[in-house]
Amino acid sequence: MQDRNLSRRTVLASATVVAASATGVVGAAAAPAVAHRRDDRHLRRILSTMSVEAKVGQLFVPYFYGTSATSPSQYDQERNLKELGVRTVAELIAKYHVGGVIYFSGWANNIQDPRQVAALSDGVQRASLALPTPVPSLISIDQEHGANVRIGSGATQLPGAMALGAGGSLSDARTAGRISGAELAALGIHQNFAPVADVNVNPANPIINIRSFGADPGEVSRMVAAQVRGYQQAGVVACAKHFPGHGDTAEDSHTGLPVITHTREEWDRVDAPPFRAAIAAGVDSIMTAHLQVPALDPSNEPATLSPAILQGVLRGELGFDGVIVTDALNMRGVRTKYGDDRVPVLALKAGADQLLFPPDIDVAFHGVLAAVRSGEITEERLDASVLRILRLKDKVGLLRGSPYTSASEIERVVGARRHRLAAARITERTTTLLVNRNRALPLRRGQRKLLVVGASPAFPTDATRSTVPELAAAFDELGYSTVHLATGRTPDAAAIDAAVAAAQGRDAVVVTTDNVGAASAQRTLVSRLLATGVPVVHLAVRNPYDIAHLGEVPASLVSYCWTEVELRAAARVIAGRVEPRGKLPVPVQRADAPSQVLFPAGHGLTYDD
Structure with missing residues (x-):
């Protein structure tokens, strides 16, 4: 823990603020932005037709199970009935008048392929338009790319945030947002x-x-602003998250309540600039974080439930007049002090508008409804949030045109060849070469027989595909002869022995690592492979910090994630088909002396170095 804190302080101390060029303002005293005058008369007419129940429902963005709005599998119907009290999302919308839903792959079984997603979206909209006050749903998703992908097969895969930070191109970040946004919009x-x-x-x-995107507030600010513009140019609501900043925690707010110990000056210098930049770029929504920031709210309420943070800082000081959406309300970080009926009420009183993923929709809905009927939440306050949500729906065209998808648009946009080619080019500019002793890379003409071995995370959206075989396939496509062996994040002695044996007779070994620590058996794997005398190339497929634990590897690269597009880019760099161009967006400390920097932010070799 002591080393971890030293490492954190080193990075925090090295963070520089050059966000003025991205935001035009620096510091807490900057004047709030002035909200543009709006003609909300048509929205207020819609609002005037809503019952209190319908208004309360507009605030909620729940999850659900199944690939169809009206006829999910029997298994998904049973799960919906058990957890939501209804069998289908259409029934959920009818019962609670919800203003939107969120899609998840995997556990929620909402996503199979683009045409199915589009049909699901159309079913959700039909259910919403069947309500007494027919208002289309604002359908949401977490499609960050990189490690956090919901729609995989059939859609364009793009590099994640830290990879884009390594690429350093604002144009690439904006293009990635625009491509992703266009494909999401086509899917409803x-x-x-x-x-x-x-x-x-x-x-x-x-x-x-x-x-x-990285550890430098100015660079993160510029990348955030570029992505916001890209998404919103494509007609999709972007959401900057997680306010007031989740970058300096060693605890996961899904399972606990983290505390940010930054002083007010540190928060202004480190955490605030990207949110200022997002607001200056016109971001339409901002998500809260379930963590305590004593420098912003001495009461130590979680930020999601803090009027001081949401109204005082976000709306007051930063001048944000868009939609504030809570992080998922099923997370432990927001449920440590209050019951599930009170959390959404307190979030609204704090200043939130959209209530995401309540753990019990019935309890949450009736908790807010009771608070409105008792006067704890005034109808004026309720109307203010509903009006903000209606503005979003209007901005993306849901209230003025058809909310339904178009088969021809899906065919033209989703996974389009031009999108995939752009994604490949962008990603090739992100792969970062950290070490290249004695010009070990690119692979030489005679190094054709490769062993690909090591940690093999499953693809974010397809557990049947994983890193090591996919990386081997990428080399095969480039004309190499590969064998592969997935040894996992915790290889045992037998797995390591098998890897060493497999290295015999190979011209080179490409070994992948995933989140190496001081006690990781992955260190032993790399050490044993080095001892074979076969040239070893190391590829970190997640954190760029792995190299600090691996000693004198001849060559080391970072792909920042393990998706197909990132693995293919790394293979092309290793093969010398493209130059490595990525630069570290975070510093890497020495493992044995975390107060010392091993590789500074901005480090990245080319084959000419």
Whole structure:
């Protein structure tokens, strides 16, 4: 723990603020932005037709199970009935008048392929338009790319935030947002909970890490602003998260209540600039964080429930007049002090508008409804949030045109060849070469027989595909002869022996690592492979910090994630088909002396170095 804190302080101390060029303002005393005059008369007419129940429902963005709005599988119907009290999302909308829903892959079984997602979106909209006050749903998703992907097969895969930070191109960040946004919009999804605006100054951060653009507030600010513009140019609501900043935590707010110990000056210098930049770029929504920031609210309420943070800082000081959306209300960080009926009420009183993923929709809905009927939440306060949500729906065209998807648009946009080619080019500019002793890379003409071995995380959206075989396939496509062996994040002695044996007769070994620590068996694997005398190339497929634990490897690269597009880019760099161009967006400390920097932010070799 002592080393971890030293490492965090080193990165925090090195964070520089050059956000003035990105935001035009620096510091807490900057004047709040002035809200543009709006003609809300048509929205207020809609609002005037809503019952109190309908208004309360507009605030909620719940999850649900199944690939169809009206006829999910029997298994998903049973799960919906058990957890939501209804069998289908159409029934959920009818019962609670919810203003939106959120899609998840995997556990929620909402996503199979683009055409199915589009059909689901159309079903959700039909259910919403069947309400007494027919208002289309604002359908949401977490499609950050990189490690956090919901729609995989059939859609364009793009590099995640830290990879884009390594690329350093604002144009690439904006293009990635625009491509992702265009494909989401074609599928009937109009709110994406991205980009991450947290500045990752803590290498031990268990929840943000590679989801952040980096450790420098100015660079993160510019990348966030570029992505916001890209998404919103594509007609999708962007969402900067997690306010007031989740980049310096060593605890996951899914399982606990982290505390940010920054002083007010540190918060202004490190955490605030990306959110200022997002607001200056016109971001339509900002997500709260479930953590305590004593420098901003001495009462130590979680930020999601803090009027001082949401109204005083976000709306007052930063001048944000858009939609404030809570992080998921099922997370432990927001449930430590209050019951599930009170949390949404307190979030609204604090200043939130959208209430995401309540653990019990019935309890949450009736908790807010009771608070409105008792006068604890005034109808004027309720109307203010509903009006903000209606503005979002209007902005993305849901209230003035058809909310339904178009088959021809899906065919033209989703996974389009031009999008995939752009994604490949962008990603090739992100792969970072950290070490290249004696010009070990690119691979020489005679190094054709490769062993690909090591940690093999499953793809974010497809557990049947994983890193090591996919990386081997990428080399095969480039003309290499590969064998592969997945040894996992915790290889035992037998797995390590098998890897050493497999290295015999190979021209080179490419070994992948995933989140190496001081006691990681992955260190032993790399050491044993080095001892074979076969040239070893190391690829970190998640954190750039792995190299600090691996000793004298001849060559070391970082891909920042393990998706297909990032693995293919890394293979092309290793093969010498493209130059490595990425630069570290975070510093890497020495493992044996965390107060000392091993590789500074901005480090990245080319083959000419």
